[in-house]
Amino acid sequence: MNSPVPALLAVPVIVFAVAVALGRFALLSSTAIDRLLNRTLAWTALSLVLLERGFAPRFGSLLHQLSMGATMLAIASLYGAAMRWAGADPRLATRRQHYFDLAAAGSVLLILIIGTPYRRAGTLLGQDSSWQEFVVSAVMWIPLIAVGTLVWRVGLRELRGGDVTRYERIVFSALLATPFIAGAGLLSSIARHTGHWQADDPHLTRWAAPNFGTVFVLAAMLAVPLAELLSARTGWDRTGRHCRRLRPLWRDLTAAVPEIVLPATGSVPPDARLFRMTVEIRDALMQLQRYLPVDHATEVGPPSSARYARQLRQAIAAKRNGGAPSTAPHVAGRFGAPSSDIDSDIRRLLDLARAWNNAKRPRRQRV
Template sequence: MSSPISGIVAWAVIGYLAVGLAGWLWVVRGTDADRFDNQMGRLVIHMGLWCIVALLMYRCASTPTIDDPANQLALGCVLMTTTHLYSIGRLVSADPEPDIVWRNQRNAGLVALAATASIVLTAASTRYSGRTVDLRRTGDALGIGCAFAVPLTYNTFVFARSCLGAVRDIDTPRAARIVSFGMIGTTAVIWGAQALSLSQLATGWPDGPQLSLVPAAFTLFVATGSTLLAVPLVAELVLRAGMDRATRTCRRLLPLWRDLTAAVPEIVMPADARHGSDPATRLLRMTVEIRDAMLHLGAYLPAEADETQRDTVPEPEWNRGITDYAHRLSRAAQARKAGLPPAGTGAPPPLPLGAHDFDAELALLIDLARIWPQAKAAVE
């Protein structure tokens, strides 16, 4: 076999990566995300394309040695992949302007191209002299090894350092921490393979014309990295499908919000064009508007719940207060929409139970929204 990776595994990894790249391309082209996310998405797509080319070059190799031109070009593609890791690391660490990001990427790419040319020319010169190109203690092997190892080590070090910084940052979300840990681990695999290759170059151990660890480690890196990068992709797809927690909560609150803001339309805040599609912002605005509407309707609340209507919506004892309040609030909304004068009972607390933080208040509003359709039907 010309490759240490079987054809089934290699083609499966290539197909897996291609599907992930298609998802990233769809997300990046159709997103209104900010500048950072768009740059990150473009770098990931470009890096993935280079990964596919590298894996295809390894499949085209006729021998597992570095004497094969396909393996030499594959090393160049691996270096181009690491240049994008370098740019991602710089983007995460410094968040530079777009022109700086792509200038850094261009410079790193030129270095990778120069290193690839050095590998190809050194191998061609060695073959022209009638010698075999392999990883032994020779000047040719030293030149090829340094041309590959130096930029690869530097690029992956910058990337791993940025991942470590993200792990240490207390504000980093849990999912991002998992991705960062995983990327550090897969980068360490590449370092291990490179260390063994350099050990063979320096000491001759282990014996053999060439180690096959680089393509194997790179394939493992691609498979693991594709899985880790699928985490934010899946999160974005869930967000677009409206299945995230904030969007689901907004849907549960929508009937309550719609009826209360119809009674008190002046409290509805104008939508922010920059954050109008952000589910978390939408949920916060909806919660604030429901609370403001209830405060405005406080003067219209009946003094007591109607006992007859109480019994139409049987509730456990612990939820009786919410049920009664839902009936009274529904009457208050109808009274204000009809232009009736306030009931004159003052403005009681917006909910019968205390809510000391946003999560507690949101839980109470969800309970109120759950009861609201029955309470509304009971007073109509």
């Protein structure tokens, strides 16, 4: 009894789903929705492993029925997550989740009872158009249709809300597409029961292929917040990259003007760290403005990043050597003046940080 999906396609999907599930269990389990989604992904990954019956062909019939049972347990968890997502009362949702889990466990027992003759014969439940297949199809597809309807309603509501980020739009669009992927197995079962499709399918690929496609889409969606969390913790997200690029400039400026450094208390989140660095760099620039060279005041137009970086180094050297600050009124200039747009401030300071780092690099001497 062979597996329904080639190992070349099945193994990467299984490994990906298992890796995402383990990562989410370790790092993303703070909310009830996250925990339910983690359970969903874990049960669906197990169902794919059990569908790959090649590692124990002698027990292929049992593994196939257990795979169906794992799918039912995944449906119960997904339905609970969708209900909470739809705005259900948390206390009521928690109580109902116990009923969903009990119903899923009962359906697993029913599948095993109905599938007893098939296990004894060593065949797969669903290979023929028997009443047993009809009952099992109803037990599986009625909850799936309920979940798909709820997911559709919530996804459409969020997409019509207007205040949706690009990532959220991608997630909601993928959620709306998932029921169509999963529904391929239902359509094939209906066509088989009504006599419109009599193709030979001994390995039940018509059920397995949509399962693999659905689980891959689900794992890909749930991997995005995990990847964002990992990139933030390792400093490779957008905020972390900005902090790393600003750090040499921030370190030199705060060393020159240590009195502007804000007091630190405990660990600072990346977004707060970037905002704090931006404020401290601007404050340092305002303080060093009085030590800029005299020709700075006679320049026409805003200075370039490279020229301002050179002048800023002269200002730091003048302050360090005890030079007297200018008493004339000074203008904040392009880099020191805050604006109402924090992103514009960060872009300007990143340009200055790039020029600052380039000025520190020794120039190659021509031979």
